[in-house]
Amino acid sequence: MSKVRSKNTSPELAVRKLVFSLGYRYRLHAKNLPGKPDLVFPGRKKVIFVHGCFWHGHYCRQGRAPTSRTNYWLPKLEENKKRDQAKIDQLAALGWRSMVIWQCELQHRERLTESILDFLN
Numbered sequence: 001m002s003k004v005r006s007k008n009t010s011p012e013l014a015v016r017k018l019v020f021s022l023g024y025r026y027r028l029h030a031k032n033l034p035g036k037p038d039l040v041f042p043g044r045k046k047v048i049f050v051h052g053c054f055w056h057g058h059y060c061r062q063g064r065a066p067t068s069r070t071n072y073w074l075p076k077l078e079e080n081k082k083r084d085q086a087k088i089d090q091l092a093a094l095g096w097r098s099m100v101i102w103q104c105e106l107q108h109r110e111r112l113t114e115s116i117l118d119f120l121n
Helices: 010-021 070-093 103-107 109-120
Strands: 039-041 046-051 097-102
Touching: 010 039, 010 046, 010 103, 010 109, 046 070, 046 109, 070 097, 097 103, 097 109, 103 109
Parallel strands: 046 097
Antiparallel strands: 039 046
């Protein structure tokens, strides 16, 4: 698991490229914000998290929990979900709006583009 990256993952790079192509500029991994969001729009007080479906427990094909070693994986993945929600709640308390983009959403580029534009405008 030491090879699993937390920054500059393929899904994150794809979202960054898309957002940049839409004309938006952003900061990366703000250490002063809870959860170190992947993309930060300081002037708008908005952040985007790009989550891998497996690691963050999304309910899709890619997010299925493993069938072996469930006594290890299920609590670990559940704790990740709780931590994610806690960070989003902390950001909301500070006046920031959050958007979560799931890895599987990258397959539907037009829909993703529309949701990003709706969120940032």
